[in-house]
Amino acid sequence: MHTTNTSPSQRLIPFFLLLPLFLWLSPARAQAGDATASSADTGLYAKAGISLYLIDLPEYLPLWNRIDQDKGDRLSTFDETVTAPMTQIALGWGKSGGQFVEVRGGFAESNPVKEGAYSPYGDYTKVGYFPVSGNNSGFGGAGTAGTAYTRTELQFRQLVGELIAGTQCAAWGPGLELFAGYWGMKLDQEYSVDYHSSTGDRMTLSDDAEATYNGVLFGIRLIRQAGPVKLSLETTQGVGAVSASYDSRMNSNAQGGKSSISQTENDFAYRGTLDGTISANVWNKLDIGLKGGLQYLSYVPQILGSGQGYRSIKEPSYGPAGPAHIRGKSSLAGSLGLDLTYSF
Numbered sequence: 001m002h003t004t005n006t007s008p009s010q011r012l013i014p015f016f017l018l019l020p021l022f023l024w025l026s027p028a029r030a031q032a033g034d035a036t037a038s039s040a041d042t043g044l045y046a047k048a049g050i051s052l053y054l055i056d057l058p059e060y061l062p063l064w065n066r067i068d069q070d071k072g073d074r075l076s077t078f079d080e081t082v083t084a085p086m087t088q089i090a091l092g093w094g095k096s097g098g099q100f101v102e103v104r105g106g107f108a109e110s111n112p113v114k115e116g117a118y119s120p121y122g123d124y125t126k127v128g129y130f131p132v133s134g135n136n137s138g139f140g141g142a143g144t145a146g147t148a149y150t151r152t153e154l155q156f157r158q159l160v161g162e163l164i165a166g167t168q169c170a171a172w173g174p175g176l177e178l179f180a181g182y183w184g185m186k187l188d189q190e191y192s193v194d195y196h197s198s199t200g201d202r203m204t205l206s207d208d209a210e211a212t213y214n215g216v217l218f219g220i221r222l223i224r225q226a227g228p229v230k231l232s233l234e235t236t237q238g239v240g241a242v243s244a245s246y247d248s249r250m251n252s253n254a255q256g257g258k259s260s261i262s263q264t265e266n267d268f269a270y271r272g273t274l275d276g277t278i279s280a281n282v283w284n285k286l287d288i289g290l291k292g293g294l295q296y297l298s299y300v301p302q303i304l305g306s307g308q309g310y311r312s313i314k315e316p317s318y319g320p321a322g323p324a325h326i327r328g329k330s331s332l333a334g335s336l337g338l339d340l341t342y343s344f
Contacts, residue, residue, distance in 0.1 A: 044091075045093075047340065048088065049089075051088065051337025057300060058301075058302030060076060060207075060302075061302070062191070063129050065126075078154060084110035084158075111153065117150075142201055144197035147198045148195060162183045176220070179218070183214075186212050209326055217239075229280050232278075235272070238272070239269070243266055244264065246325065248324045261323045269298050270298040274294045275291065287342075302326060
């Protein structure tokens, strides 16, 4: 079981994601009067949206800045915020008493590429790597005292689905809805690295880390309406089990050809979301709106290249036990786009 450390600012995120509840409890709700609305009219409704999605993935650390044979620091070849188009759909059914059930999902995919050139500096003597299996990693990994050139390609995919049921809570205050249900998600990071050095070394590396999440959530939705304009603010708080798998494949003549490693890890994750939509009716029962969102995820696999032993993160050892592996890190994501709702 892996435990992920969080900073004080990260620990404040769950409180921030409860913003709709804080607003509902504020004195402003007493002045809301009848300016409330439900999330959809009675009957069947459908929603669709397209957004620009940005996610801050853990940095990818396949290489090393080395100091002789017994010291060094990991070297990142990809540490960029990933941007991707995200499509979102939902289908729901509402009753006159305020009860509703809804199934919704989203999909994002991106294929960014980053090129880099790395040379040793200061106390560092080489830029290089070790066989991903960790075998003999303490006895001379490959590296160059010249310049290492890399091309790192990421194939990122995220698929999320939710099934929720809830009700309006008019007795608790105007425009408040509570719901609960299931959430599932799959997050896939596939890195491909092409490494070559000014001194003639070549290496190819393929790293694939997948995480599957299954859990429960509860949510709060606060709705206000002023004339034709509707404002919706929603948060969800979810916990779930994570099943992560990791496969790494390296091919390097300097390290004797091919090397591979596989790992699985099971953990728990917290996911918090905050979404806001401002919309207006444009035709018959069709609403169009501008939607923005935030997502905090406490566990996302981070890939660490081989070479480090198990003494300390701050004082790495080069072996002999140092296979490539994953560990859990937190992640923050945001989105902004258009949302369409049609009531049948």
